[in-house]
Amino acid sequence: xxxxxxxxxxxxxxxxxxxxxxxxxxxxSNPSKExxxxxxxxxxxxxxxxxxxxDSGEYFVGDLIYAGELLTKTIETIKPxxxxxxxxxxxxxxLGTVQGDLHDIGKxxxxxxAESAGFEVYDLGIxxxxxxxxxxxKEVKADIVGLSGILTLASESMKNTVDSLNSDGxxxxxKVIIGGNLxxxxxxxxxGADAFTTNAAEGVKICQGWVK
Amino acid sequence: MTxxxxxxxxxxxxxxxxxxxxxxSRVLNLANIWTWKICNSxxxxxxxxxxxxxxxxxxxxxxxxxxxxxxxDYGLRNPLRIADTLGFTDYQINDDTxxxxxVTDISYMTEEDYDLIIENYDKFLWTKCxxxxxxxxxxxxxxxxxxxxxxxLITYQKFCVQMNSQMEEDYGVPLCLFAxxxxxxxxxxxxxxxxxxxxxxxxxxxxxPDKVKAVCRALGNGxxxxxxxxxxxxxxxxxxxxxxxLYLLAHVILSKKQFEEFYWPLLKEIxxxxxxxxxxxxxxxxxxNSRLYDFYxxxxxxxVVVHFENDDLFKAKKEIGDNVCxxxxxxxxxxxxxxxxxxxxxxKRLIDELAADGGFIFSQDKMISYPxxxxxxxxxxxxxxxxxxxx
Numbered sequence: 001x002x003x004x005x006x007x008x009x010x011x012x013x014x015x016x017x018x019x020x021x022x023x024x025x026x027x028x029s030n031p032s033k034e035x036x037x038x039x040x041x042x043x044x045x046x047x048x049x050x051x052x053x054x055d056s057g058e059y060f061v062g063d064l065i066y067a068g069e070l071l072t073k074t075i076e077t078i079k080p081x082x083x084x085x086x087x088x089x090x091x092x093x094x095l096g097t098v099q100g101d102l103h104d105i106g107k108x109x110x111x112x113x114a115e116s117a118g119f120e121v122y123d124l125g126i127x128x129x130x131x132x133x134x135x136x137x138k139e140v141k142a143d144i145v146g147l148s149g150i151l152t153l154a155s156e157s158m159k160n161t162v163d164s165l166n167s168d169g170x171x172x173x174x175k176v177i178i179g180g181n182l183x184x185x186x187x188x189x190x191x192g193a194d195a196f197t198t199n200a201a202e203g204v205k206i207c208q209g210w211v212k
Numbered sequence: 213m214t215x216x217x218x219x220x221x222x223x224x225x226x227x228x229x230x231x232x233x234x235x236x237s238r239v240l241n242l243a244n245i246w247t248w249k250i251c252n253s254x255x256x257x258x259x260x261x262x263x264x265x266x267x268x269x270x271x272x273x274x275x276x277x278x279x280x281x282x283x284x285d286y287g288l289r290n291p292l293r294i295a296d297t298l299g300f301t302d303y304q305i306n307d308d309t310x311x312x313x314x315v316t317d318i319s320y321m322t323e324e325d326y327d328l329i330i331e332n333y334d335k336f337l338w339t340k341c342x343x344x345x346x347x348x349x350x351x352x353x354x355x356x357x358x359x360x361x362x363x364x365l366i367t368y369q370k371f372c373v374q375m376n377s378q379m380e381e382d383y384g385v386p387l388c389l390f391a392x393x394x395x396x397x398x399x400x401x402x403x404x405x406x407x408x409x410x411x412x413x414x415x416x417x418x419x420x421p422d423k424v425k426a427v428c429r430a431l432g433n434g435x436x437x438x439x440x441x442x443x444x445x446x447x448x449x450x451x452x453x454x455x456x457x458l459y460l461l462a463h464v465i466l467s468k469k470q471f472e473e474f475y476w477p478l479l480k481e482i483x484x485x486x487x488x489x490x491x492x493x494x495x496x497x498x499x500x501n502s503r504l505y506d507f508y509x510x511x512x513x514x515x516v517v518v519h520f521e522n523d524d525l526f527k528a529k530k531e532i533g534d535n536v537c538x539x540x541x542x543x544x545x546x547x548x549x550x551x552x553x554x555x556x557x558x559x560k561r562l563i564d565e566l567a568a569d570g571g572f573i574f575s576q577d578k579m580i581s582y583p584x585x586x587x588x589x590x591x592x593x594x595x596x597x598x599x600x601x602x603x
Contacts, residue, residue, distance in 0.1 A: 014418060057503060062414035062465030069415060100306070102313050105410055152544060153311050153582035181499055181522065182578070186545040198500070198522075 001035055002026045004042040011046020012053070014063060016070055019043075023077050036081040043074050044087075047116035051201035064200060065105060068112030089120040091211035094136045095146040096124030098157035106180055107148035110200040117204050119144075119211075130157070130164035137165070142174055144207050147193070149180040155187055162192040175210045179203050219384030223281045227386070227453035231492045231537045232514045233571040239563050240453075241598045242539060242575040243280035244519070246289060251310035251583045258305045261292050261312065264371045271375060275383055278595050282453060284496075284579075286375040288391035294364040298357060299348030310583050319409040320344040323416065326423035329407075330430045341407055387452045389494055394440050394456040396493075398478040399431035400424075404462030414465050417474070424474060433478055447490050454494035454517060458482060461498045468503045476507055487512035494539070497521060508532045521577055529566050538566060539573040542594065547576065547586040552593040559594050560601065567603055574598050 002022050010018035026039055050067045053059040059067075093114055097107050104126045111121050122140055124132050137145055145165065147158045158178050165171045176193040179200065188196035194210075197203035213221075226240040250260045253270040260266045267287040275283075290312060292303070302315035320341045321329075328336045343349045348357040372391045379385040387393050397405070403424070404413050416424050432438070440456060449455050463475055486493050492515055497504075500522040508518060509532055519539035520528060528538055541562045546555055559574070566572040580586045 016418070057468060060465065060467035060470065060503075062410075062417055062470065063467065065411055065414040065465070066418045069411075100309055100311055100313065102304070103316050105317060151311075151313065151582070152578055152580075152585045153309065155548075156582075156584050184543075184545055186543075186549070190545075190549055 001031075002039065004038060007039065007042040008046045008049065011043050011067075011070070011074075012049030014050070014059075014066055014070060019046075019070060019074060020077075023074055027077060027081060031081050033082060033085050036078055037085070037087050039078060040075070040082075040087055043071060043078075044116040044118070047071055047113060051113060051204065054199070054201045061109070064109040064113070068109050071112050071116055087118065090118035090208070091120070091143040092122070092140050093119045093144040093146055093207065094122045094124065094133055094140065094142045095148070096128035096133060097126040097148045098154050098161055099127055099129045100157050101149045101151045101154045102126050103148075103150040103180075106150065106200065107146075110146065110148065110179060110203055113200050113204045114146075114207065117208060119204075119207065130161040133161050134164050134168045134170060137170055137174055138168070143211055144175045144177065146203075146207075147176065147178045147191075149178070149182060152182050154180065154182060155191065158187075158191040158193070166192070175207075177203055177206060216382065216384040220380060220386060223384065224386050224450060224453060226281065227573070228448065228450070228492065230567075230570060230573050231454070231517050233537060233569070235570045235603070236567070237602055239567045239572060239574045239598060239601075239603070240281045241595060242282040242284065242519075242573050243278070244284050244540070244576040244578070245274075245280075245580045245586075246285050247310070247312055248580040248582065248585055249274040250287070252588060256307045257310050257312060258307050260287070261290055261305065262296075264367070267371075268375060268378070272378070272382070275379065275385065278591060279599065280385075280595065282386065282573075283379070283388040285390045286372075286379060286388045286392070288368075288372050288375065288388070291364075291368045294361050294368055295346075297348070297361040297364050298346035300346055312581075317409040317411055318345075319407075319412040321407045323420060323423070325407075326416075326420065326427055329427050333431070345406075389454070389457045389496075393452050393454055393494075394436065396433055396437045396440070396456055396458045396482070398433045398437070398458075399428045400475050400478060401459065401462045402431065402434065403427065404465070410462075410465060413462070417465075417470060421473075428474060428478065433481055437482075441485065444489055444491070448492050453492070455486075455491040457494045457496070459496045459498075460501075463497075463501075463504065464499045468506070471504060471507070479507065480510070483511055483516065486515040491515060492517065494519065497523075502527070502531075505531045508536050511535045517573060519573075519575060521579075525562065526565060529572075533566075533571055537571045537573065540575045540577050541566065541572075542574065542576045544576055544578040544580055544585050547580075547590045547594070548584055549587075550590065552590055555590045555594050556597045559597055563598070563601060563603060 007022050097104050111123055114121050122136055147161055177195045178193045179197050183196040195206045226236055229236045250257050250270055255266050271286045304313045376387050376392050494517045496519045498521050513535050517537040517539050525538055525541040546558055
């Protein structure tokens with residue numbers, strides 16, 4: 001069994017070489033599902049460290065992009081040893097960049113952090129119409145709907161999406177968080193969301209608070 | 213002197229005085245208004261962006277209605293006719309929502325290309341980047357397409373000159389900031405915007421930082437800046453507001469430490485240059501920038517105007533207001549959804565608190581682009597107030 005603390009530390013320090021060599025050695029040892037879940041957990045704890053370092057200003061957006069890629073690469077490598085089993089999920093989240101907006105980097109950073117925090121994330125991609133959010137939220141019985149946008153035109157699309165959740169009777173069943181460069185407290189009120197953030201790590205903490 | 217000439221001189225002087233931190237009787241009102249002016253013009257976005265006559269009509273009528281002192285853009289920002297000729301397809305125009313969107317973050321270079329950029333920049337540009345970006349440069353008739361694009365470029369440049377001249381001669385408005393005054397795109401911005409993209413560059417900063425630094429050192433502040441430096445004369449140009457402009461966009465991925473390592477040497481060169489030659493630079497800063505205030509504290513006083521997007525300008529005034537002239541501040545949120553009275557009250561607060569001792573240029577905090585970014589009635593009320601209010 002690999003040194004889990006070392007893996008968490010390497011992930012937190014974004015030491016790709018150390019993370020990948022630890023994971024490769026681990027996979028070569030024909031690991032059990034139980035041990036693999038422990039490895040996954042150690043990676044997730046490393047991502048929590050990344051979030052803390054972002055909060056403190058040590059890391060910034062580029063580091064979160066890098067962390068997201070590193071986590072994805074790690075999970076893809078570990079996945080075969082899980083043989084279909086997955087770690088326990090803390091909640092279901094439907095996420096997407098709203099209609100008219102084609103940006104996805106911020107959304108993807110948030111997705112990586114949310115997944116590493118244990119959320120099951122259904123990513124609808126970019127330029128997502130309100131009805132797609134509504135249909136997916138209904139289908140998976142989502143706890144949270146996350147609306148992302150960069151362009152100022154996303155404000156109307158965010159509002160239209162929340163209005164659609166309302167008119168379909170879903171609004172009381174889901175929490176809505178909006179994120180992106182354009183969001184403010186005023187916009188949050190206008191849209192009718194429950195929370196807003198320009199900081200992906202903070203956003204995930206808000207979501208964790210909702211599913212406790 | 214005609215009224216138009218007087219207006220022109222007053223506007224140039226107001227810009228210079230604000231940049232120099234001199235107290236002025238009123239603040240300069242700079243339009244951070246982009247495609248929004250098309251949305252309210254009666255023309256479709258898809259026609260205005262491809263028809264320079266229509267764009268001219270839009271820009272002139274917009275000015276006659278709102279009477280800003282200064283403009284970021286005269287409809288010059290999206291030269292899609294050139295891009296279309298080259299087969300650029302990574303954008304969408306939606307006339308129903310009046311939205312122009314670019315497909316974001318495409319990488320037109322690989323990790324290996326860093327070496328080629330340093331060894332032979334033109335080879336990289338014409339064999340890797342341009343054919344990657346423009347599909348019409350990949351085929352057998354690439355030269356023909358390039359000739360057509362060059363013709364479109366000349367037409368576009370003529371339109372830029374014409375718009376800038378017309379705004380000066382008919383309305384007394386100095387050269388706009390985009391495609392008016394010279395603009396500097398440094399090597400880090402070029403990597404981010406044109407070559408590598410946000411995601412790939414973020415990875416490179418961690419995986420191959422020395423190569424990124426080497427390209428930044430080799431290309432510096434870019435060819436346009438080198439050309440500008442070579443022909444520059446001592447003193448600020450009294451025919452324009454800023455002598456040149458700079459856009460900070462790529463810094464949004466950088467921590468303070470990374471900024472110091474990768475970006476600061478480039479910005480420092482600009483600061484040293486404007487101080488040495490007594491120039492004024494207008495720097496547009498995307499996103500929120502408070503982590504960079506320590507660098508702006510090193511700006512030479514009287515030479516740097518910083519246009520912030522998401523920063524709290526009242527806080528910025530306290531921290532860096534002694535060194536740089538601040539620009540921006542009017543929230544698009546409020547312009548879009550507030551009342552006229554709320555908008556005017558906020559504009560008054562901005563001027564009272566930021567311009568009392570000089571060093572402030574009034575503008576919108578975000579690039580106003582889409583129909584619901586701003587209410588026309590609110591904008592008119594604010595502009596009337598800013599024009600008439602005396603400090």
